[in-house]
Amino acid sequence: MKFFIDTADIKEIKDLAATGMVDGVTTNPSLAAKSGKKFLDLIAEICAVVPGPVSAEVTALDYDTMMKEAAVLKKIAKNVTIKVPLTPEGLKCCKSLSDDGTMVNVTLCFSPAQALLAAKAGASFISPFVGRLDDIGTDGMALISDICQIYKNYSFKTEVLVASIRHPMHIVAAAKMGAHVSTMPPSTLRQLFNHPLTDKGLKAFLEDWAKTGQSIL
Numbered sequence: 001m002k003f004f005i006d007t008a009d010i011k012e013i014k015d016l017a018a019t020g021m022v023d024g025v026t027t028n029p030s031l032a033a034k035s036g037k038k039f040l041d042l043i044a045e046i047c048a049v050v051p052g053p054v055s056a057e058v059t060a061l062d063y064d065t066m067m068k069e070a071a072v073l074k075k076i077a078k079n080v081t082i083k084v085p086l087t088p089e090g091l092k093c094c095k096s097l098s099d100d101g102t103m104v105n106v107t108l109c110f111s112p113a114q115a116l117l118a119a120k121a122g123a124s125f126i127s128p129f130v131g132r133l134d135d136i137g138t139d140g141m142a143l144i145s146d147i148c149q150i151y152k153n154y155s156f157k158t159e160v161l162v163a164s165i166r167h168p169m170h171i172v173a174a175a176k177m178g179a180h181v182s183t184m185p186p187s188t189l190r191q192l193f194n195h196p197l198t199d200k201g202l203k204a205f206l207e208d209w210a211k212t213g214q215s216i217l
Contacts, residue, residue, distance in 0.1 A: 001175045004053070004161070004183035008035040008042055012186040013049055024052035026105070026127075026163070026183045028083070029059055040076060047077035053125075055105045057083035058093070066093040074102060081105045081124065086114050091121040098122030105161065112146040119156040125181065130174075131164035140164070141173050148178045168192050 002023035005016055008031040016022050025046050032039050043056045056076070058069040066089065070082045081103040084090035094104045098121065105125040106118040110133060118126045128147060130140025147160050159180035165171060168191050171182045 001171075001179065002052075002159075002181040003189060004055075004181055005186055005189060006031070006163070006165075006183045007186055008032050008037075008046070009186070010035075010042075010045055010049070013046060016186055016189060017049055021189065022050055022052070024054060024081075024181070024183075025050050026055040026083070026161075028055075028057050028107070040072070043073065043080065044076050047079050051079060053081040053103055053105075054079055055081045055083040055107075055125075057107065061085075061087070061089060063089045063092045066090070067096060070097055070102070083107050083127075086118060091117060094118065094121040094123050098124070107163070109147075110143070112143065112150055115147040115158075115160075116150055119151060119154075119158040123158045125159050125161040127161045127163040127183070129164035130162060130170055131166040133164075134166065141170065141177070144174050144179055145177050152178070 003021050004024040004026050005022055006026045007013060008027045013025060032042060035042055043054060047054050056073045058066045060066045060069055066084060073080055073082055082097055083105040084093050086106050086108050094106055097104050103124040105127055106123040107127040109115050109126050109128040115126045128143050130144060133140035133143060144162055151158060161181040161183055162174040162179050163183050165182055165184040165188055168188060174182050
């Protein structure tokens with residue numbers, strides 16, 4: 001499974017990229033606004049740090065303006081992935097960009113039917129939002145299972161990019177289902193490292209080592 005981080009915080013991106021665990025980055029207008037930086041400059045800076053796909057979202061709602069915005073975003077770097085909403089106009093944009101060889105991430109997916117449409121439009125990634133479904137009392141992971149099954153049935157090349165992740169178990173469950181990518185906040189990626197038995201074991205090892213009075217250096 002690929003790990004993307006869902007942030008526009010360049011310090012976080014650099015720090016986590018150094019671990020080798022970051023395969024890509026997803027951003028959205030809300031995250032970009034929090035950064036306080038100019039959007040185009042921000043995307044360029046992220047692309048210089050992470051060689052994998054970096055999602056940059058269009059803000060227009062109509063096809064013609066989406067395509068104009070996408071043309072600007074594509075010029076930033078080769079690894080820019082154009083992010084479009086799962087609307088009729090967004091899928092028209094997805095089809096045109098995909099036919100031209102551009103990576104496209106179709107976002108705000110909440111049903112298997114929507115995911116099927118995105119795959120048929122040639123999307124590189126589909127972003128189902130599991131946390132937001134959980135928030136309204138719906139099983140978000142059931143959506144991931146359905147999409148993975150449908151895509152497998154027809155050998156769609158679109159990768160399932162699990163989004164709106166709330167905790168590590170979302171990631172583990174998605175990996176068991178065969179989802180291709182999980183995009184998560186930096187804090188959630190860091191949680192994957194943690195286990196109390198690891199901490200306990202390391203503490204015991206170091207205490208025993210200290211008793212020997214030795215030093216490797």
